[in-house]
Amino acid sequence: MTTRQELLSHFDALLQPERFKDYGPNGLQVEGRPEIHRIVSGVTASRALIDAAIRQEADAIFVHHGLFWRGMDGRVTGWMKQRLQRLLAHDINLFAYHLPLDAHPELGNNAQLGRVLGWQADQRFGDQELGFAAHADFAGAADLAAHVQAVLGRSVTLADPEDARPIRRVAWCTGGAQGFFEAAIAAGADAFLTGEISEPQAHLARETGVAFIAAGHHATERYGAPAVAAHVAAQLGLSHEFIEIDNPA
Known part of the structure; x- marks a missing residue:
C-alpha cells in the first residue's frame, strides 16, 4: 500500500512533466481514495477502461490520454459525465501523462x-x-x-x-x-x-x-503506459495490470 501523494510524486519524478509544454494537465486529473493498492494502466481514459478498472477493483488508473485537453468544452455532460461519474462513484484516482510519457528515454x-x-x-x-x-x-x-x-x-x-x-x-x-x-x-x-x-x-x-x-x-502508443505503471508499481510494492481496450485508430 502507498498513498495517492506518494504515487503522484513517483510518477512526477520519473516523467518530469514540468519540462513540457503540453495540450492538457499532466499528473493527477481526478482525485480518488487516498490509499493505493492496485493500479490499472491503459492508453486512454475511456469508459470501457474505467469499467474494466472498476471490475478489477483498482484504486488508480494510469493513462496516456486523460480526460481534459486545452480548448475543450468544459461542460460535464454526455460521455464526460459518464466517465467522471464512474470514477467518482468508485473513488478511483486518474493519473494521465501525455508528452512526458512519449518522451521518457527508456519507458516512454x-x-x-x-x-x-x-x-x-x-x-x-x-x-x-x-x-x-x-x-x-x-x-x-x-x-x-x-x-x-x-x-x-x-x-x-x-x-x-x-x-x-x-x-x-x-x-x-x-x-x-x-x-x-x-x-x-x-x-x-x-x-x-x-x-x-x-x-x-x-x-x-x-x-x-x-x-x-x-x-x-x-x-x-500502447507500450509506454504499462511500462511506466509497472515500473512504479514495482518500486512501491503495488499490484499492476495493463488493460488493452481495442481501438482501430
Missing part, C-alpha cells in the same frame, strides 16, 4: 515502440525532442512496412517514395505526429513512422525520397 511510448520494433535510439529530434531515430537495415520501404505490420499485428499505410532506396536510418514518433515528418527528413531519416497520416505527407514522401508509415495512433 517512443522508447518502448523502438524496443518492440528492434531499434535502439541514438538521436532525438523535433519539437521538445519528442522524435527518436536509430540505425536500421531494410532493403526498402516495403520491407520496413512489412516488419512493422508483423510486429504490431495490424495493417499500416505506406507512402512510398518515387525513388526507392534502402532504409539505413529510421525515425519515429508515436501517435498523431505526422507534423514531425519534415523534421525527420532534416534529421537524415530514410523513413519515418508515426500513428497517423494527413494529406501532405504522401506528397512529401514522393518528392523527398523518404518513406512515411502510419501504423495507428493507438497501436503505436
